[in-house]
Amino acid sequence: MELSQSGVNACVGHGLSVIQGDADRDLEAYPNGAFDVVVLSRTLQATRQPRRVLETLVRIGKQAIVSFPNFGFWRIRLGLLWRGHMPISELLNQPWYDTPNIHLCTISDFVALCDEIGVRIERSVTLDRHGRPFSLNPRGSLANLLAEQGVFVLSQGAR
Numbered sequence: 362m363e364l365s366q367s368g369v370n371a372c373v374g375h376g377l378s379v380i381q382g383d384a385d386r387d388l389e390a391y392p393n394g395a396f397d398v399v400v401l402s403r404t405l406q407a408t409r410q411p412r413r414v415l416e417t418l419v420r421i422g423k424q425a426i427v428s429f430p431n432f433g434f435w436r437i438r439l440g441l442l443w444r445g446h447m448p449i450s451e452l453l454n455q456p457w458y459d460t461p462n463i464h465l466c467t468i469s470d471f472v473a474l475c476d477e478i479g480v481r482i483e484r485s486v487t488l489d490r491h492g493r494p495f496s497l498n499p500r501g502s503l504a505n506l507l508a509e510q511g512v513f514v515l516s517q518g519a520r
Contacts, residue, residue, distance in 0.1 A: 407461040433467030481518040
């Protein structure tokens with residue numbers, strides 16, 4: 362599912378099946394277990410209802426892969442501390458007033474949300490600013506401080 366027409370065109374250009382739609386509205390229409398894997402790549406922070414989107418992802422997919430920028434990353438913290446402005450980086454490359462990001466979260470926030478709603482974290486990878494993996498536990502404070510991105514493989518937990 363892709364929101365923008367240009368994104369749909371890019372997917373089709375790479376031979377991928379895609380439907381144009383909005384994750385906040387259109388995921389609800391899919392039945393339980395409709396997909397083996399669903400992927401939400403660097404989009405959760407741009408959804409209006411991230412909790413509901415996450416719950417729906419693990420409902421419609423046997424597994425969900427979710428990635429997002431970590432707003433707890435030390436460079437973001439330092440940029441706010443020293444300059445007093447929202448930082449612009451390679452990953453977050455738009456000024457605050459042009460970004461689609463409306464729900465900023467850290468890796469610790471995401472892990473806490475998964476725990477709260479009973480989503481099982483099967484695997485996680487924390488990435489540096491160049492996309493290289495760290496071997497950091499996402500439940501530890503170092504991952505929250507040093508990783509610029511988090512990638513999580515999730516499934517529906519026992520309720």
